[in-house]
Amino acid sequence: MIERDVTDSLEPLDPEMFDPVCPSELMPIRVGDKWAGMIVQCLEGGPRRFSELRVPLRNITPKVLTQSLRALERDGYVVRTVHAGPARDVRYALTPLGRTLLGVLDVARAWAEDHLEEVMDAREAAARTGRHG
């Protein structure tokens, strides 16, 4: 029998959840700040701890992660819960409002699958002909 209380975690997040090679600079659609979209996706499966989030968001510094989380909290997308105890236990979870962003992210992903290659081609062509960089 599998138990799940406040003390244990969900399945660990895939460290390779986000392809570092993915041309995110080509992506014209952004949700929140640079990390907000990825954070929201990390929280889709359930509440996560600060350090858990740092794994898929490779190299994110604590400061920047805190900034993004605070902004998400301030606007009502995320709730921060502190379970008091011998060891500090902080979890971040999506609110219903935060979950509405998942739909938007799906639209963004679908758009990317359909069109991102065209963007790559256009940018490459532009680079060859000069004029843009």
Add this chain to the structure above:
Amino acid sequence: MIERDVTDSLEPLDPEMFDPVCPSELMPIRVGDKWAGMIVQCLEGGPRRFSELRVPLRNITPKVLTQSLRALERDGYVVRTVHAGPARDVRYALTPLGRTLLGVLDVARAWAEDHLEEVMDAREAAARTGRHG
């Protein structure tokens, strides 16, 4: 009979097309850079001239508009056409790829209508309780 050749314009753009009071800083979904989404909407009805675009984008400086347009051109969303002649005539138009962004913008608008008020409330509540701003 209504004629429409290259020399005349479409209906002029509504100068109040974008509410300056609209809480755009609350909006978590962004398409392209700060101005790209608005530019794409301006071009929905057909090709537009540089100066036409400046009207609804009140206060945008030529430099910034040029930057946004160049970026949109570079990535294949917009084409720039120069009709030679006595008076210089430059038009910007959406490509088919650029038109695919209109759908995304519709999704963004729909999301905003459904949820932006919740964000306002959350932010206001956060401001009152301190901790965020």
Add this chain to the structure above:
DNA sequence: CCGCATCCCGGATGATACTG
């Protein structure tokens, strides 16, 4: 483990003035 403080850099944005 979680998060804040400080310092820093580069890019995005803008004001102003000038040009073909």
Add this chain to the structure above:
DNA sequence: CAGTATCATCCGGGATGCGG
């Protein structure tokens, strides 16, 4: 009309280190 050039500014993002 359709931009360019220059300078100033602001802010996101990050490195590093400290504190509860």
